[in-house]
Structure formats: C-alpha cells, structure tokens
Amino acid sequence: MKKNRILSLFLSMVLGASLLSVPALAAANPSTAAEGEVIQEVEDHQTASADQSQIIADMHVDAGSAILVDADTGEILYEQDAHTKRYPASITKVMTCLLTLEAVDRGELSLEDVVTASGSLHAGIGENASTADIKEGEQLRVIDLLYAALIPSANEACNVLAETVSGSVDAFVDLMNQRAAELGMTGTHFANTHGYHDDDHYTTAYDIYLMSAEAMKYETFRTIVSSKNYTMPATNMHEERIVRSTNGLISTFNVTGYWYEYAIGVKTGYTPEAGYCLSAAAEKNGKMLISVVMDCTRVEGTTGSEGFTYFSETVRLLNWGFSNFSQQVILDDSAMDFPEIAVTLSKEADYVTVHPSGALTITLPDDVDITSFERVVDCPETVEAPVEAGQVLGKVTMTYNGQEYGSLDLVANSAVERSELLYRLDQIQKFFSQLWVRVVLIVLAVVIVILILRALIFGKRRSSARSRYSGRRRR
Structure with a gap:
C-alpha cells in the first residue's frame, strides 16, 4: 500500500509540473508566442x-476631360476629370471594331468573309452622320467594313459589323456592354454601335483609354487607324472608292496644321452634345503613349483648319509626356x-x-x-x-x-x-499548449488527487480499525 501511495504522489507531481511548464516553455521559446x-x-x-511634381502641377488641358497613359506599363501620367461621364460620339467605333477583331481571333469569321448589308444598316443613325455610302444589299468584306468604320467613321458600317458578329444590332450592343464590364469600364454604357447621340450612351476618358489600349493589341487595328486613306474595292453596288482618315494627326486631307509625326491612331468623334473628342496613340523612341480628350470646343470665330483644340491639345499633351517623363x-x-x-x-x-x-x-x-x-x-x-x-x-x-x-x-x-533538438522540444511545447491536452491533464490530475486523498482517508480508517482490533485481542 505504501508503494501505491508513493507512486500516486509521484505521478501527481509530474503532471502538475508538466502543467506549470507549458507557460514557461512558451515564454522561453518566442517562436510560438x-x-x-x-x-x-x-x-x-x-x-x-x-x-506634387511641379511638371504635373503646371499642366492643364483645354478639354472637359483628359488622360495620358504610358501604354507599355499602364501608368497614368496625367488625368483631368478622367472619370467624369461624357458622350463619346464616334470613338464608340473602337469598341465595335474590337469586338469584330475578337470574333475573328476566335475563328467565328474571317477578315475576307463577304457579308451583305441588311435593311438595319441605318439603325439609330440620324441626319448628317458620317458615312461610307454603304447601301442595303451591298456585299462587302469584313476588312473593308473595318476600314470604313475607323477611317471615314462610317456609322452604317458599324451596324453591318454588329449583325455579322451577333446576328442583330441589339444583341451586339449587349455584347458591347458586357465587354466594357470585362475591361473594367465602370463608367460606360453603350446604346448603339456607332456613337450617334443618345442620352443613355456615355463613357469616360479613362474607359476610352482602356478599350483603345485593348484594341491596339491587334495588328490589324493598328494598321487601320494609322492609315491616311484606304481604297475600298468595287462591290456589287458600288465602284471602287477611296476613304480618308478624319484624324488630323494622321491625315492632312480634311484639316491641316495638326499632323503629328509620331501619331499611330486612334479615333476621332464629334456631335454637338459630345463636343470634339479624340483618342490618340503615339510612339517615340520606343515609348508608346495613349491620350484621350473629351468635350473639346473649337476656338470661337475660326474657320477652315483653324481652332480644332482636340487636335492641338492632344499634340501638346503627347509632346509634354514624351519630354517630361522617363522610366526610373x-x-x-x-x-x-x-x-x-x-x-x-x-x-x-x-x-x-x-x-x-x-x-x-x-x-x-x-x-x-x-x-x-x-x-x-x-x-x-x-x-x-x-x-x-x-x-x-x-x-x-x-x-x-x-x-x-x-x-x-x-x-x-x-x-x-x-x-x-530545438525542433523536438518545440513540438512537445506546442503539443502541451493545445487546449484539449491541458484539459485532459487537468482532469487526470484531479482524478489522481482524488485517488490519493481516498487512499489516505481509507488508509487511516483501516489503521484505526486494526488498532482497535489488536487492543481487543490483547484484553
């Protein structure tokens, strides 16, 4: 019996020591704490x-909204109300042509496919809209329609492309809005394929940059928007025709005095509600910049080629970017x-x-x-x-x-x-730090203490009983 008591006391001391050692180990080893x-x-x-940089602080563009971005890195070099919603006018056509090129890229059609203009080619287009004189029933290649949409800004060409890609103009407009969301164009809603004014058709300078940058990834798009003119081959309803760029940075056919040697695109836009808008791209010394200006006005009282601030301010903005920024x-x-x-x-x-x-x-x-x-x-x-x-x-x-x-x-x-050695000790410490282990140890300790107390109490009783029994026998 004495051996059992000694063993019980020893076990209780070990368990108590182990419980006390847990916080001590944690304090001694900071890896867990x-x-x-x-x-x-x-x-x-x-x-x-x-x-702020004085170069940036001193810059202001004569436009409602403006943005300048390093196209190679996506870094914004300058912005001015770039997230304000405005009407984009014909810059809309960038999205229409982007979706068409993406369909070509997926193999759903080819640039050489010949399509027929339907009776919906003038949907949503009012008077005095820019056109390539495409007629209902005329058969044209997809590549010719892309040139017509981007070079002379032909509105009807966009509707023909829309039906070619999606089957209907309405379905294509839904696709435009879906793609805009995918590109992160959170300030944009398209109501038509071409940009003819609609109060529910709007975007931002930043969003135009996003879709322009995406479109410029396509070599076909870059070739088209950097072209001064294009000869559309004869069709079943039209003789060969030459279309010319509306971008004064690219072509001097419509206006002079704005030609920019580094320009490689992108798209003009104008309606009375939108003002003059321009998405432009330029390359110089291996660096590519994309600029957007929206809601520009023509200098009052000017005639001929004078006063088109969306061209002059774009050139100034691009030159400023090339001259005052560098990679560091x-x-x-x-x-x-x-x-x-x-x-x-x-x-x-x-x-x-x-x-x-x-x-x-x-x-x-x-x-x-x-x-x-x-x-x-x-x-x-x-x-x-x-x-x-x-x-x-x-x-x-x-x-x-x-x-x-x-x-x-x-x-x-x-x-x-x-x-x-330290790892094993740490594993032991972590094991004993777990709540369930502590609970089990505490329960065992309590049980052992109870057993010890019970043994001591019953031991005394047996001892007293033996003493009394011995006394009676002696008498």
Missing part, C-alpha cells in the same frame, strides 16, 4: 515631399538595408537578412527625386528554421505622396538550418 504576428514598418530614407528604377535587388528577421529553432544563427527580389521600374516626371519614395516593409517578426536562401519572407511596397507604385517580395539572403 510571436508566430503569425506581422509588423508593418515604414523606413524613411528621405520622406517623400508633400508637394525606384527599387532593385541591390538594396540591402532592411530589418533583420529573428530565426528560431536554430543553433547556427538567430536572425536572417533579406533583400528585394527583382526591380521596380516606373515612369515618373523628371523632377521627382526617386530617393523621396518611402518603403513600406511587411514581414514577420520571427520565422522558424529551416530557412532557404531565396525564400520569400515578406514584401516591400514603394509609395510616394501616399500612392503605391508597386511591390517586391523580400527574400532571405542566406540559408539557416534547423536544430533537431
């Missing part, structure tokens, strides 16, 4: 100036001054250093000092060994004036091996 915690640290090498590296893998990250479960090292993976190159105004960018570092306070060289341990984001300009992964500079 800090695991999952994330710190966000801002390193101010030189705090970014609160003042704001962070690369040579940067090493980042916080050390503590490493647990290793005997060979208690920290690891990190560096950025790759480089961040962005287009910036030439008067912006790249050392004024801030680094926002996001990484764990500690990591567990093993750590591999090149392992992603965090992220660094570059900001300027509160705007993010990109992020890079932070990777380990060296490897750190794990100590198997």
